[in-house]
Amino acid sequence: MTDGLEADVEGMDGIAERRDELAARVRTHAGEIARELAVLQGGDYGQETFDTDGGSWTLKYEAGDVQYLRFDPNSGSETYVVSSKQPPEPEPLETAMADYGAFVAAYNEYVRSFDGLLADVPDEFPEVESTAELVAERDRIVDRIRDVGNAMASQLHRYDGEYGTYAATLSGTRWELKWEGDVASYLRVGGSDGTYLLSQYGPPSAPEVRRLAEDVPKFVADFNEHVDELEADLEGVRLEDG
Incomplete structure (x- = not known):
C-alpha cells in the first residue's frame, strides 16, 4: 500500500x-x-x-x-x-x-449602428459676422477713458501720495479709481463684484462700455468738485510769521 x-x-x-x-x-x-x-x-x-x-x-x-x-x-x-x-x-x-x-x-x-448617422448633417454654415469694427470702437472709447483715468491719477498722485483710491457714488452706484503713481490701475463701477472699465487685464465687453461710458463725465465732474473743495480748504490755511 x-x-x-x-x-x-x-x-x-x-x-x-x-x-x-x-x-x-x-x-x-x-x-x-x-x-x-x-x-x-x-x-x-x-x-x-x-x-x-x-x-x-x-x-x-x-x-x-x-x-x-x-x-x-x-x-x-x-x-x-x-x-x-x-x-x-x-x-x-x-x-x-x-x-x-x-x-x-x-x-x-x-x-x-452608427453607419450613416452623419450623412445628412450639413457641412456648410453661414458666414460669421466680424466684430472688428465694434471692437475697434470699444477700444477707442476705453482708451479715452484711460487717458482721463491717468490724468486723474496724476493729480491724485501729486497731492495724495504714491497710491490710493478715489471713490464717488453716482446714482446709487459706487465708482472707484485706484492709482499707482501717475497711472490708473483700475476704474471699477459697482463695488467689488462690479465692472472694470479700466484694469490691467482685458477691456470690458462692448455692452458694458455702452452702459457706463455716458457716466464717466459725471465721475470726472465729481472729482473736479473734490479738487475745488480741497483748494478752497487750503486757501484758509495761513502761516503766521513767528
Whole structure:
C-alpha cells in the first residue's frame, strides 16, 4: 500500500502559464476596442456595456486603454477578465472566454449602428459676422477713458501720495479709481463684484462700455468738485510769521 505522502503532486504551472497567456492576449485585443471607443466617444475615458445571450460585458477605458473588462454571466458570479489587479481564476476565465466572441460581435454591431448617422448633417454654415469694427470702437472709447483715468491719477498722485483710491457714488452706484503713481490701475463701477472699465487685464465687453461710458463725465465732474473743495480748504490755511 502506497503512503499518500509519497504520491506525486500535480503542478499548476502549466495552467497558470496558459491562463496568463490568454489574459494577456485578451488585454491586447480589448485594448483595441477601448481605443476605438475612445475615438468614437470623443473622450479620454468612459465605459460601455454590451449584452450577449450569455450575459453582459462592461468595458471601462481611460486614455485610450482598457481599465477593466468585466463579464457578468446570466448565472454565476461576475469575472474581471481584464483588470489592474490579479488575473482571473482559470475556470471563470474559461467560462467568460466561451462568450468573448459574442462580446466582440455585440461591439461590432454597436459600431455598425452608427453607419450613416452623419450623412445628412450639413457641412456648410453661414458666414460669421466680424466684430472688428465694434471692437475697434470699444477700444477707442476705453482708451479715452484711460487717458482721463491717468490724468486723474496724476493729480491724485501729486497731492495724495504714491497710491490710493478715489471713490464717488453716482446714482446709487459706487465708482472707484485706484492709482499707482501717475497711472490708473483700475476704474471699477459697482463695488467689488462690479465692472472694470479700466484694469490691467482685458477691456470690458462692448455692452458694458455702452452702459457706463455716458457716466464717466459725471465721475470726472465729481472729482473736479473734490479738487475745488480741497483748494478752497487750503486757501484758509495761513502761516503766521513767528
